[in-house]
Amino acid sequence: MEDSVNGLILMTEKEDEDIPQEFETEVECPNCGSKLYFIHYRTSISYEEGIEIDTYFCKKCLYKKSNISQLSRGSHIKLVLRVRSSLDLRILVYRSPEAKIEIPEYFADIEPGEQSTGEITTVEGILQKLLDRLYLFDSEDADPEVINALRERIDNAIRGNGEEFTLVVDDPSGMSRINSNRTITVKV
Ligand SMILES: [Zn+2]
Numbered sequence: 001m002e003d004s005v006n007g008l009i010l011m012t013e014k015e016d017e018d019i020p021q022e023f024e025t026e027v028e029c030p031n032c033g034s035k036l037y038f039i040h041y042r043t044s045i046s047y048e049e050g051i052e053i054d055t056y057f058c059k060k061c062l063y064k065k066s067n068i069s070q071l072s073r074g075s076h077i078k079l080v081l082r083v084r085s086s087l088d089l090r091i092l093v094y095r096s097p098e099a100k101i102e103i104p105e106y107f108a109d110i111e112p113g114e115q116s117t118g119e120i121t122t123v124e125g126i127l128q129k130l131l132d133r134l135y136l137f138d139s140e141d142a143d144p145e146v147i148n149a150l151r152e153r154i155d156n157a158i159r160g161n162g163e164e165f166t167l168v169v170d171d172p173s174g175m176s177r178i179n180s181n182r183t184i185t186v187k188v
Helices: 002-015 086-090 123-137 144-158
Strands: 022-028 035-044 050-057 064-070 077-083 092-095 100-103 108-110 119-122 165-171 184-187
Touching (some): 100 123
Antiparallel strands (some): 050 064
């Protein structure tokens, strides 16, 4: 019977120990006041230490808040990756809360945000963020021709036909990681 086949598949998934368990907590949802659920997830980025991801979420209104932390704080480092091809756009980047991102070829700096959590993104995600910033610049008194030219270059890079560029993650906490064995780590 169709149903029992589905039942079996479901049971197999439930028995998989790799799936993080969720717990109901006493913490109330800031949106709707329901009890939040909590998931603790520990994973590792290749070549490096583990990171922990704690997520609170509301089943009723879908509110969600994640906190990412690395297990130990290090010393000030600069991670440098030469981005050569469209394949490199998929490389994972863990950016700690204190890390600044620089792409010298695009005259770009992304300062650490106000929020206290780190983020897991990709090289492409960083380019996308940069592009979003450029749209903001439009409203200020920057030279529109310069901005347009830069936007076109970054756009090409996102679509995989751009020139090579250098991604620098400057991190006083030493906790950021670029998930590629071509990454050069410079102690500052
Ligand atoms: Zn809620």
